[in-house]
Amino acid sequence: MDQIMEILVTFFLVISGIFGLVGSFGLIKLRDTMQRLHAPTKATTLGVGGVLIASMIYFFAFEDTLSFHELLITIFLLLTAPVAANFIAKTLLIEKADKIALPPSGCDAGWAIHNDPPNLANNGESRG
16 A cells, blocks of 8 residues: 555656656747746746645555645645736737737737626616
């Protein structure tokens, strides 16, 4: 049983190292900001997530303790990395993209700005 757990921990550490290496290499080699944005988010999510999963397995198998801290950090990374990448991409679209090349956004404010549609239920009347 111990050997299986050691192999499992080693597997997750090697996989996370590979993702970290590929993400770092992609950050250096990719040309523009939108391409560079993809590599570090994958390296962060999968690389650090693999190390945290290996840590959870290690503490469960060899130290006989359940560690929920690593699980919470992994969930936090899985939720925040795509959101952060989305915000960076939208900021780049607003700052650098040619306004003519962008398709219409369907609202008056333009891209990456929240624009609530008018409330049609009360026909513009305010309640108070």
